[in-house]
Amino acid sequence: MGPELIVPPIFTPIPPAIHPRHAEVDVQTAAWAETFRIGSEELRGKLVTQDIGTFSARILPEGREEVVSLLADFVLWLFGVDDGHCEEGELGHRPGDLAGMLHCLLRVAQNPEASMLENDPLAAGLRDLRIRVDRYGTAGQAARWIDALREYFFSVVWEASHRRAGTVPDLNDYTLMRLYDGATSVVLPMLEMGYGYELQPHEREKTAVRAATEMASFIITWDNDIFSYHKEARSTGYWLNALRVLERENGLTPDEALDLAISQRDRVMLLFMRLKDHLSEQGSPQLRQYLDSLACFIRGAQDWGITSVRYTTPDDPANIPSVFRDTPTDDSSEPLDIPCVSWWWDLVPDSAVLQRTV
Ligand code: 3E9
Ligand code: MG
Ligand code: MG
Ligand code: MG
Ligand code: MG
Ligand code: MG
Known part of the structure; x- marks a missing residue:
């Protein structure tokens, strides 16, 4: 292994926030994982120490406590799938069998009463999550949550085909896959449930609103790829990460790939903030709340x-920062050269142009 990657402070213009009940939620989520026996004993033993309840409390800092708890249990469940089945499990190398298993889980989410996967802890946990989604969300939000699970599952099957072949996708394919396999889109219905509103389809599906959502997914997953590089590059199995894609695609060293990944996420962050301001000016109060929640999700x-x-653990520390910076390393407003997302830059007025006209 080469020298350790040193991650510098990362740019964020978003202030931190956390739900006052974060400690209670974190404890309850660990108890939920034990009740439903999510993951192997070994995996569960790790997950319950990872502050997943605290993470959820940061995503919904003023949300309804029951939904903060629901989101925390759901994120822990997602790691049960993503670590347990995909990255560390047998099915992660067998895309066809993985697709079959995930379809059965989808059926349980859709029809919790169906007598299938009856001794499967992830299915039991999912039945519980579905009951709580029905309690705190609308019928439409429950349906969107299941659709989002399907798109997450579809993308991890794509990822599994690369794992089986040992291949690294190109940057465009990776970017498209990462909009879904980071499981960010499955969280979105819970942003609405947390504050007890439902975004109307004409606002949620508006191209610019969907783009803002995708930008949040991009930033969250690029940041994850930067902060999880230490953990992932040490894994004995196959791993896939934006830095690895950039190293391969552009013949870069890990340090150079890190700089490029940071400049890409800085440019998307600036665009996200501009688009958020622009949409907030015209949108409903619900849309403003939703955009604020995307920002809380990022931060x-x-x-x-x-x-x-x-x-990062004390016995194997990662060189990751303990603070953030308030300026980007790259403030270009040119589109990234990634065809599946470069259209994002067509949607928002250029702030440079606006500044010249005031
Ligand atoms: C995938 O990325 C991580 C999700 C499946 C875990 C569930 C978390 C969320 C839905 C919130 C989004 C948070 C992220 C992306 C951290 P990956 O690279 O497998 O995650 P890892 O923690 O292993 O680096
Ligand atoms: Mg802890
Ligand atoms: Mg993963
Ligand atoms: Mg992972
Ligand atoms: Mg990661
Ligand atoms: Mg550097």
Whole structure:
């Protein structure tokens, strides 16, 4: 292994926030994982120390406590799937069998009464999550949550085909896959449930609102790829990460790939903030709340990412920062040269142009 990567402070213009009941939620989530026996004993033993309840409390700092708890249990469950089945399990190398298993889980989410996977802890946990989604969300939000699970599952099957072949996708394919396999889109219905509103389809599906959502997913997953590089590069199995993609695609060293990944996420962060301001000016109060929640999701993932023992432990410390910076390393407003997302830059008025006209 080469010299350790040193991650510098990362740019964030979003202030930190946390729900006052974060400690209680964190304890309850560990208890939920034990009740439903999520993951192997070994995996569960790790997950319950990773402050996943605290992460959820950062995503919904003023949300309804029951939904903060629901989100925390759901994120822990997602790691049960993502670590347990995909990255560390047998199915992660067998995309066809993984697709079959995930379809059965989807059926349980849709029809919890169906008598299938009856001795499967992840299915039992999912039945419980579905009951609580029905309690705190609308019928439409429950349906969108299941659809989002399907898109997350679809993407991890794509990822599994690369794992089986030992291949690294190109940057465009990786970017598209990462919009879904970071499981960010499955969290979105819970942003609405947390504050007890439902975004109307004409606002949620508006191209610019969908783009803002995708930008949040990009930033959260690029940040994860930066902060989890230490954990992932040490894993004995296959691993996939934006830095690894950039190293391969552009013939870069890890340090150079890190600089490029940081400049990419800085440019998307600036665009996200501009688009958020622009949409907030015209949108409903619900849309403003939703956009604020996307920002909390981004910042929450950053604060959790630099503190959780998931990414750095005292016995194997990662060189990740303990603070953030308030300026970007790259303030270009040119589109990234990634075809699946470069259209994002067409949606928002250029602040440079605006500044010249005031
Ligand atoms: C995937 O990325 C991480 C998700 C499946 C875990 C669930 C977390 C969320 C839904 C919130 C989004 C947070 C992120 C992306 C950290 P990956 O690289 O497998 O995560 P890892 O923790 O192993 O680096
Ligand atoms: Mg802890
Ligand atoms: Mg993963
Ligand atoms: Mg992972
Ligand atoms: Mg990661
Ligand atoms: Mg450097």
